[in-house]
Amino acid sequence: MTACIDTLDTPAAVVDVTRMQRNIQRMQAQADRLGVRLRPHVKTSKCAAVVEAQIAAGAQGITVSTLKEAQAFFQQGITDILYAVAMAPGKLTQALALRRAGCGLAIITDSVAGAKAITEFGRAQSESFEVFIEIDSDHHRSGVRSDDPVLVEIARILHTGGAVLKGVMTHAGESYSLNTLEALQAIAELERSECVKAAEAIRAAGLPCPEVSVGSTPTALSAVRLEGVTELRAGVYVFFDLVMHNVGVCRLDELALSVLTTVIGHQAEKGWIITDSGWMAMSRDRGTQSQASDYGYGLVCNSAGELIEGLQLRSANQEHGVASFEKGQNVDIEQRFPIGTRLRVLPNHACATGAQYSAYEALDERGEARQWPRHNGW
Incomplete structure (x- = not known):
């Protein structure tokens, strides 16, 4: 059964299948070359x-x-x-x-x-x-x-x-x-x-x-x-992730895993966008914290997977994420990201984020998602 990304329950682990296939081909070509x-x-x-x-x-x-x-x-x-x-x-x-x-x-x-x-x-x-x-x-x-x-x-x-x-x-x-x-x-x-x-x-x-x-x-x-x-x-x-981007082995547009999230509130005076992607959705992994660029709990994209400049998921509680822009960026967050807006967050560590879910939503080039179960536990 397929679904549209706009109808998926959130938070959800979304795999961009086209990006994933390119990543697979890239590593296979490297092994073949070597x-x-x-x-x-x-x-x-x-x-x-x-x-x-x-x-x-x-x-x-x-x-x-x-x-x-x-x-x-x-x-x-x-x-x-x-x-x-x-x-x-x-x-x-x-x-x-x-x-x-x-x-x-x-x-x-x-x-x-x-x-x-x-x-x-x-x-x-x-x-x-x-x-x-x-x-x-x-x-x-x-x-x-x-x-x-x-x-x-x-x-x-x-x-x-x-x-x-x-x-x-x-x-x-x-x-x-x-x-x-x-x-x-x-x-x-x-x-x-x-x-x-x-x-x-x-x-x-x-x-x-x-x-x-x-x-x-x-x-x-x-x-x-x-x-x-x-x-x-x-x-x-x-999948790649933000840690691998900081290492220098992938571009941001090669990251194939993201977390689909919904805006559930605002703290306008603080510039906070509240989402339903807390650390239970993203994982506790803050791997970029020790690298040259700290991306908080992840970089935020629109629902199409396009990066929103300066917007990060900067903190997280169990079920709540807090996204905000860099200082100096004056954005009317309530108008631009009203409650119900869907966003996608690129994770620090794909392995840890994937482990929070029982299945992926595999998104094809037509924008249709098919559920791919995963194996958790020991």
């Missing part, structure tokens, strides 16, 4: 229709952030899945059930304790889990350093039964704090070189390491070369 497989991280959309579009464009396999995602996309018919969060021993039973059902689920670890838990459980269940070792390429979060002796120790444990050492993977999350092409190219090369060095160290110890998996949206779009890498992972590129 000579690697693209394994998109579907935690951004968690949506069957979006993932179908990525695979149709040439993606091979997917990356997930929860085992619930893995189950949902396996039921959709996707079998090549990487669960890219260090495996908690208590979740091995879920992973086993997926593999026994025919899902080619691969998991990751970055510690001796994690590797032992996987292999001991695998041997007890007569299962050989496919495992990647997570590499810390930029001191961002998780992983083992390429020159740490524990790397080969983990690889040896995984090679002794109960598991198959599938390869190494990394995520240069520090790229999100950068904003120049030179810096992004440098961290993309660091991501590549550190992961390749880790693979070479494992191979030098006489152990197999067939796959080298790297990626984040900024590094994927900025990489100049990916020698030694077999696959590229990226996620938020499918």
